[in-house]
Amino acid sequence: MTATAPALTARRAFRKKAVVPWLFLAPGLLLALVFKFWPMAKGIWLSFFDVRPFLGDRWIGLDNYTRVLTDHRFQEAIGHTLVLGIGQSVGAIVVGFALALLLEGQARSLKILRTAVFLPAVTATAVVGELWRLMYYPTSDGLINSGLHFFGLGTVQFLDNPNIALYSTMAMGIWIWAPYNMVIFLAGLAGVDRSLYEAAAMDGVSLGQRLRYVTLPAIRPALMIVLTLATIRGLRVFTEVYVLTGGGPAGSTEVWMTRAYTLGFTRNDIGGASAASVVLLCVTLLLTVVVNHLRTRGEAR
């Protein structure tokens, strides 16, 4: 809104001025309306219905929500989603930060290395999933197991052991998202005032102190962005699980979204799937608001 534009201009000129920005915005707004807000509104609407496209939907109020929230498989999925979401986010932030520190700089070799490290973030998740399935192959033919074999360790059932499968998925998630976080951290690191480092060096601080008192406060905004994005991503995690384990074995990697997907597309319960998605939307919204609130409070301090 450019409401502060000089109000003294002639009316005619003003009218033109009012239309032009909207014209420029229109394509984007229209796309968002058609492909984002309308389907979203429709999804919320459908969550109150027994969806029968041809016979006509039947209003059932909050039944879908009751069903989803009392379903024990959804309840189990909440636990998995939290473990996977938090583990994957924290892991990817720590690894991403470490990578950023290692790969910060202007040297040509670093640029090449950075590009190489960033590759997982731009590769299709389906491809990555297939790759990791091969790496996790549960015999000594698998890449990781052949490594373990080399050190005299037994083979590990990375995806077929229900106690490990969730963590195997987490490792892949960290591998995918760490480089993405790295790029944001790199941008943050580039903005750190070099003289602060020099001053710290003259004061004779240790590496740990330098990270703690100089680097981290300086990249706080970047950290907050990464944290917000990671939280949202962590909660609606789907593709990583779907391509790697499909929620198995024995539902041990089933997360909220894979459950919603099964409900909607294998069981044809679009109403229930919509309700599950709306619940997730609300939780995500709430978390984003909380993270943002903490951020503004932190900045004010």
Add this chain to the structure above:
Amino acid sequence: MGDRRRRRRLAATAAAAGLMFGAAACGSGSDAAGSSDPNTLEVWTRSNPDDAATYDRVFAAFTKKTGIRIDYQPVITFDQQLQSRASTKDLPDVMINDTALMGSYQSQGLLKPIDPHSLAGGDQITAKSWSSTVGVDGKHYGIPYSRQAQTLMIRKDWLKKLGLKAPTTWQEMLSVAKAFATEDPDGDGKADTYGIVAPASAQNGYAAMWGSSFLWQGGAQIIKPDGKGKYSPAMDSAAAVNTVTWMKDNLFCGAKGIVQPGAITAVTGTATNFQDGNAGMYLTGPYNITTYDTTPGRKTYEVVPAPAGPAGGDVLADGENVYLGARTGKDRQELALAAFLVSPEGQRIAMTSVDGHQPVVRIPVNSTLDAAEVRHDPRWSVVQKAYETASEQFPNAPDFAPIKQDTADALNSIFTYCGGDVRSQLKELNDTLAGDLKDQDLLK
């Protein structure tokens, strides 16, 4: 200020409306031809481009014969697309899709009932095939089009090397699997071969589809019809407990290498061990014959009937039906197409491969045809015989998708946790299945 803002809002609305109108003008036109012209049928099949090439030949022959044009749409994400068409109340005229979807479609009101006697050549379809298209209200909601039954693909070069015979019972299958896993049938000196390929993931219900043959062979049923249109869950029966226990103890929790590594997270797409040449047996559908003739190679394997369990050798049979969309008003043309599709001529075209494209009819539903003869391949007679004499289909009248998914979830869980108690887990499954049936008002 308020006046100014209102004007601005108006301008924005006008701009948006203008753009939207433009977009709408571009969007229409695609489905205009199909629905208005009575002499054009819109036909959907769930096909990839390879299958679609074969369907193209079938429909070209039909148009040539009758003058009725076909607006053919091969759709891969069939059900999602169909749901969106259903919400506009404008369905395709004719659809060809899995037999298992009939109950689901019928319960959504998407299908037109069919009188088998009104179909020219309907008497050439066997009673067994027709029986699979009866809905919960006793009317037929589909016309059988293609059928298939599972058979055992087995490496005959491995059998020969180890001096074994193709198994005919579960026990024999188990000892052959053990030999394949431990006696180095591929002769590379490494323990890298496995007995049986098992796509036992719960994803898309695979564990239930692959496991159903074993259930029938053990005398178990997932749900049991009462003959009056109602069903009761039957997974807590002694036969079911024994069968599932046998599978768990011998295939998944027994000696290593009986099934391929990673079986409990494998779907058919990732269970490529037979093709990769490191597993020796695979109970699967005949559509794989084309693939396996290339690798591991036609000479290396044979197609035999499934080994029998304590209650016989029944295997899972399924296939595709022709469905007629509800309220389309083109009954005569639709029935003409259906009659052509099941006629000897129509089936023959769909069973032959031209330019290496995949045929779309596996076992013909037309009883005057013989699969092995049409395809010049004696192995197909094994499949046809399995379908005709030793096969069971999932009940198609109820919406089977939730039942299949819940069964797959339970089986996958049982096979994963070797320490679990099968009886109590199946009891739990039975309660879940009762809930699924109750949701559909089909619980006895």
